[in-house]
Amino acid sequence: xxxxxxxxxxxxxxxxxxxxxxxxxxxxxxxxxxxxxxxxxxxxxxxxxxxxxxxxxxxxxxxxxxxxxxxxxxxxxxxxxxxxxxxxxxxxxxxxxxxxxxxxxxxxxxxxxxxxxxxxxxxxxxxxxxxxxxxxxxxxxxxxxxxxxxxxxxxxxxxxxxxxxxxxxxxxxxxxxxxxxxxxxxxxxxxxxxxxxxxxxxxxxxxxxxxxxxxxxxxxxxxxxxxxxxxxxxxxxxxxxxxxxxxxxxxxxxxxxxxxxxxxxxxxxxxxxxxxxxxxxxxxxxxxxxxxxxxxxxxxxxxxxxxxxxxxxxxxxxxxxxxxxxxxxxxxxxxxxxxxxxxxxxxxxxxxxxxxxxxxxxxxxxxxxxxxxxxxxxxxxxxxxxxxxxxxxxxxxxxxxxxxxxxxxxxxxxxxxxxxxxxxxxxxxxxxxxxxxx
Amino acid sequence: xxxxxxxxxxxxxxxxxxxxxxxxxxxxxxxxxxxxxxxxxxxxxxxxxxxxxxxxxxxxxxxxxxxxxxxxxxxxxxxxxxxxxxxxxxxxxxxxxxxxxxxxxxxxxxxxxxxxxxxxxxxxxxxxxxxxxxxxxxxxxxxxxxxxxxxxxxxxxxxxxxxxxxxxxxxxxxxxxxxxxxxxxxxxxxxxxxxxxxxxxxxxxxxxxxxxxxxxxxxxxxxxxxxxxxxxx
Numbered sequence: 001x002x003x004x005x006x007x008x009x010x011x012x013x014x015x016x017x018x019x020x021x022x023x024x025x026x027x028x029x030x031x032x033x034x035x036x037x038x039x040x041x042x043x044x045x046x047x048x049x050x051x052x053x054x055x056x057x058x059x060x061x062x063x064x065x066x067x068x069x070x071x072x073x074x075x076x077x078x079x080x081x082x083x084x085x086x087x088x089x090x091x092x093x094x095x096x097x098x099x100x101x102x103x104x105x106x107x108x109x110x111x112x113x114x115x116x117x118x119x120x121x122x123x124x125x126x127x128x129x130x131x132x133x134x135x136x137x138x139x140x141x142x143x144x145x146x147x148x149x150x151x152x153x154x155x156x157x158x159x160x161x162x163x164x165x166x167x168x169x170x171x172x173x174x175x176x177x178x179x180x181x182x183x184x185x186x187x188x189x190x191x192x193x194x195x196x197x198x199x200x201x202x203x204x205x206x207x208x209x210x211x212x213x214x215x216x217x218x219x220x221x222x223x224x225x226x227x228x229x230x231x232x233x234x235x236x237x238x239x240x241x242x243x244x245x246x247x248x249x250x251x252x253x254x255x256x257x258x259x260x261x262x263x264x265x266x267x268x269x270x271x272x273x274x275x276x277x278x279x280x281x282x283x284x285x286x287x288x289x290x291x292x293x294x295x296x297x298x299x300x301x302x303x304x305x306x307x308x309x310x311x312x313x314x315x316x317x318x319x320x321x322x323x324x325x326x327x328x329x330x331x332x333x334x335x336x337x338x339x340x341x342x343x344x345x346x347x348x349x350x351x352x353x354x355x356x357x358x359x360x361x362x363x364x365x366x367x368x369x370x371x372x373x374x375x376x377x378x379x380x381x382x383x384x385x386x387x388x389x390x391x392x393x394x395x396x397x398x399x400x401x402x403x404x405x406x407x408x409x410x411x412x413x414x415x416x417x418x419x420x421x422x423x424x425x426x427x428x429x430x431x432x433x434x435x436x437x438x
Numbered sequence: 439x440x441x442x443x444x445x446x447x448x449x450x451x452x453x454x455x456x457x458x459x460x461x462x463x464x465x466x467x468x469x470x471x472x473x474x475x476x477x478x479x480x481x482x483x484x485x486x487x488x489x490x491x492x493x494x495x496x497x498x499x500x501x502x503x504x505x506x507x508x509x510x511x512x513x514x515x516x517x518x519x520x521x522x523x524x525x526x527x528x529x530x531x532x533x534x535x536x537x538x539x540x541x542x543x544x545x546x547x548x549x550x551x552x553x554x555x556x557x558x559x560x561x562x563x564x565x566x567x568x569x570x571x572x573x574x575x576x577x578x579x580x581x582x583x584x585x586x587x588x589x590x591x592x593x594x595x596x597x598x599x600x601x602x603x604x605x606x607x608x609x610x611x612x613x614x615x616x617x618x619x620x621x622x623x624x625x626x627x628x629x630x631x632x633x634x635x636x637x638x639x640x641x642x643x644x645x646x647x648x649x650x651x652x653x654x655x656x657x658x659x660x661x662x663x664x665x666x667x668x669x670x671x
Contacts, residue, residue, distance in 0.1 A: 135453075142560040142581060143453050145499040198457070203449050209481075209505045354670060356564050356663045357579040359623025362455025382666075385659035389627055392655075393461050403655075 003041045003100045006034050010093040024081030028089030038093070039122040042100040045076075045107055047282055048123065052111045052151065053131030053170060054144070055324060056271040057083075059298060060131055061110040063275035067292045068106055071284050076104035079300075083110045085118040092123075106282065113147045114140070116154040128155065129162040129278050130170040131271065132222070135201065135363060136322045139355045144169055145206065162278050164270065165234045166222045169206045175232055183239040183277040190244055190266060191216040191223065197327070197365050207232045219266050219331075220324055239277040241269050246335060257290040262297050267328050272296070308438060309415040311341075313422040315434065320349050320427040323363035329425045330368040337373050339420030343434070347381030347407065351429035358386040367394045375419040379403045380410035381430060411437040439644050440473045444490040447498065447506045448478040451533055454581065456496025458624030459530065463492070466637050469651055472644070481509040487520040491640055497531020497622045500556070500583055507536035507546055514547055521549065526615045526639060530625050534611050534618025535584055550611060552589035559583075565599030565621065566667050567609055574631045577663045578621040580609075593619055598671050615639065628663065630656045 013027040031038055051061045058079070065077040076095040081087045088109055095102050111119055113133075130151065133144045141147050148169055155161070155173060163171050165184035174180035195202065195217050202221025205212050210229035217223035226233035243252035249264040253276060261268055272293050279289045302317035316329035333342055349355050361383075369377060377400055379387040384405045391401055402417075404410045411434070414422060424434050445460045464474045479485060487493065498506065510517065521527065535541055538552040546554075560583050567576040576594065586602035593610030594601075601609040602620070611618035619625070626633040630653060641648040 138454060138581060139562055139579065142562070142583070143499050145501055146560060146583075199452055199455075200449070204502075209450075209502065354564075355579070356577070356666045357623070358628070358663075359454040359456075359458070359579065362458040362624055362627075382662060383659070385655045385662060386628075388655045389462075389659055390458075392465075393458075 001034050003035070003038060004098040006031050006038055007093050007096045007098055007100065009034070010090060014090055014094055023087075024078075024090050025084060025086035026090075028086035028093065031093055032086065032089055038089075042093070042096055042102060044092070044102050044123055045104050046126070047106040048109065048125045049106065049127045049129065049278055049282070050109045050111050050116070050119075050125035051129045051131065051274075052113050052116055053129075054113070054134040054136040054147070055322065056131040056267065056274070057110050058300060059268070060129065060271045060274045061108055062299060063272065063293065063296065064279055065108045066296075067275060067279045067284060067289050068108065068282070070292050071288055073105040074103065075106055075108055076102065077108045078110055083112045084115045085122065088119055089122065114150055116151050120154040120156075124156065125159055127160045127162050127278050127281060129274055130164065130173060131274055132164050132167045133170045134220075134322070134324045135360070136319070137350070138321065138360065139350075139357050140353070144201065148172065148206070160281070162274070162281065164274065165237050166218060166224065168202050168212060168221065168225050168232070171235065172206050172232060174235065175207060181239075181277065181281060182235045182237045183273050184234065184237040185218050185241040185244065185266065185270065185273070187216050187224070188241070188244045190246065191218055193217070195221060197221075198367070199363055205230060205232055220327065239273060239280070241273050244269055253290065254286070257286060259290055259293050260295045262295060263303055265328060265332060304435070306438070308418075308422055311418050311420070311422045313424065315424045315426070315431060317431055318425050318427060320346060320429060321357070321360045323360055323365070326364040326425065327368070329423070330365065333374070333423045334368055334371045336421070339373055339375050341376040341378065341414070341418040341420060341422050342369060342374055343378045343380065343410070343414055343422065343424045344387060345381040345407070345410070345424070345426040345430045345434060346383040346387060347433055348429040349383070351427070358383055361386055361390045364390075366391060370395050375400065376417070377401045378410060378414055380405065380407060407433055407437060439471065439646060440475060441467050441491045441640055441644070442475045442477060442489060444487070444493045445476055445478050446485075446493055446495045447480055447533075449480050450502040450506050451496040451498035451531070453497045453499065454531065454623040456530060456623060459496065459528070459626045460494055462624065462627045462633060463494075463636060466633060467640060470637060470641060470646065470649055472640075481506055485513050485516070487513070487516050487525065490525070491643060492526040492528065492636065493520070495527075495529045495533040497533060497581075500532070503532050503536060504541070504544065510536065511547060514549070517547070518549055521614055521616050524615045526636065527617065528636065529618040531620065531622040532582060532584065535586075537611070537616075537618065538586070541584065550589070550591070550613065552586050552611070554584040554586055557583050557585060561600055563599035564667055564670070566597040566664070567594035567621075568597055569594050569612075571612075572631050572635065574629075575664060576621070576625070576629050576632060577660065577667055578625050578628055579623060580620045581622045582620045593617060598667055627656070628660060630660055
């Protein structure tokens with residue numbers, strides 16, 4: 001079939017899909033069925049950025065897109081669509097004219113980790129940004145080393161890698177390889193020398209399994225490490241967070257650029273740095289990048305503030321099956337250091353598939369809630385008793401904890417019996433169940 | 439009275455919150471009146487199995503499993519002896535794989551006859567299993583990259599989800615007091631009866647009469663998951 005017809009079909013199905021609010025992967029799937037070599041027949045822009053990793057890829061992709069657009073580039077991005085091969089195909093064919101030329105200066109693509117292998121068979125990125133590889137949705141992903149192997153298979157020598165030097169696993173893609181640019185966070189007031197998390201995925205070298213030596217941690221096992229045996233280590237970085245002052249909501253890049261953070265956390269700082277790094281690599285001046293990042297407000301904001309029966313309430317969307325994402329929210333609550341009630345809801349483990357797997361609850365540092373400012377904890381949702389079991393192994397006194405399976409009763413309790421500010425920690429799968437009951 | 443638990447490869451083999459198994463076992467033994475000592479050991483440590491009442495090994499990455507198996511290979515006779523003398527061992531996730539003859543062309547400990555074939559991709563699923571030694575069903579999750587062949591000592595029968603391979607409806611290894619299963623994570627925290635079985639075994643080993651204690655929240659968590667999975671069948 002002629003490529004013009006396929007492109008046209010792709011565009012039409014996409015438009016219809018948008019009207020009926022269907023997913024973005026169908027047009028791409030059909031196009032690839034009609035011609036599996038369609039990518040060989042179209043002309044792609046000479047800059048393609050792909051972002052993958054366990055956490056932060058959506059935020060990083062969105063920021064890269066905005067930085068490039070604000071600097072006058074025409075950007076094709078799948079930030080609203082699927083991040084699997086078909087969804088990416090939909091977006092790219094949509095951006096083509098009927099001659100098969102992609103009408104963009106640059107493509108910025110968020111890619112599901114497991115689909116990199118597949119997607120890179122269609123086209124190769126110029127830059128591949130890997131934000132990190134953590135324990136994440138292990139029911140689908142297996143484990144971080146498994147995902148590492150999948151991405152490793154997809155990486156060819158011609159791809160420039162943009163890697164987080166502070167993550168021992170994802171930085172291993174750059175081990176003894178040319179064409180790698182590293183970014184990372186230097187030692188700062190937040191850095192610490194003991195990893196207190198319930199598990200430590202940085203204890204051993206992912207390459208040779210020898211004991212890693214750490215100079216400092218920035219969070220979890222993310223920090224400065226080196227392996228005495230095989231030499232895998234935090235490499236020197238080209239782009240650096242040189243200071244981080246969370247209480248002031250300030251981060252400093254490359255000793256020079258002060259940036260105000262809207263959501264003040266080390267996690268956001270890393271995402272901003274990843275975006276800054278790759279945008280500079282494609283030729284945007286640092287000053288111009290920083291101008292966009294300063295006071296940047298995420299479109300897809302995972303944090304929502306509202307009033308609940310006279311209490312300041314905040315919903316911190318966290319990913320179920322992802323302990324680092326949960327820790328990120330819990331650390332925020334502790335850092336705010338205000339008297340508060342914390343509500344944790346696990347009702348559906350996933351919004352995309354069925355599972356009753358709750359092992360990941362044991363990987364979350366719920367011990368963080370032993371902090372004095374946490375006055376009350378409400379556990380809720382279908383899997384409340386799994387939470388109760390996990391909390392029994394923290395040092396949080398029983399009197400502070402209230403377990404309610406029923407979500408209506410949970411809301412009544414939250415509204416009527418909360419102490420201080422309210423922080424709701426839950427996933428995309430469950431957040432509306434709270435918000436709709438307000 | 440004291441119970442000593444060996445949490446073997448507590449750091450390499452702890453991929454899905456497996457430390458939870460040791461925590462709940464400790465608590466339940468404590469509730470029976472035992473003083474509980476947990477020994478965390480890993481690659482490089484000297485092992486003396488005879489001083490332990492129960493050995494637990496959790497799940498690791500395929501690479502970690504291979505790595506720890508080389509360490510455990512230094513103790514093949516000791517561990518055989520421990521198993522033959524009815525010593526208690528619980529292996530969850532992929533850890534029991536190394537007790538077989540081989541994984542692909544790599545020789546393993548050869549304590550049991552089964553062999554393991556590595557899969558190209560992972561197989562995962564929620565599961566419901568039954569066993570002759572339990573009244574209640576076992577619930578959990580399997581996240582594996584191997585298929586077991588030539589296994590003569592099955593622990594479970596598969597009622598829902600995946601088993602040891604595509605050919606039969608069995609899963610796990612049960613020989614003397616060796617319990618191995620692909621089920622990952624804190625299986626004891628999620629299956630009160632299975633936990634009780636281990637506590638009773640330890641009580642009788644120490645000549646102590648088991649006290650019936652009700653753990654309401656654990657029962658509720660178990661029942662909820664069982665109902666969810668039953669509805670899914």
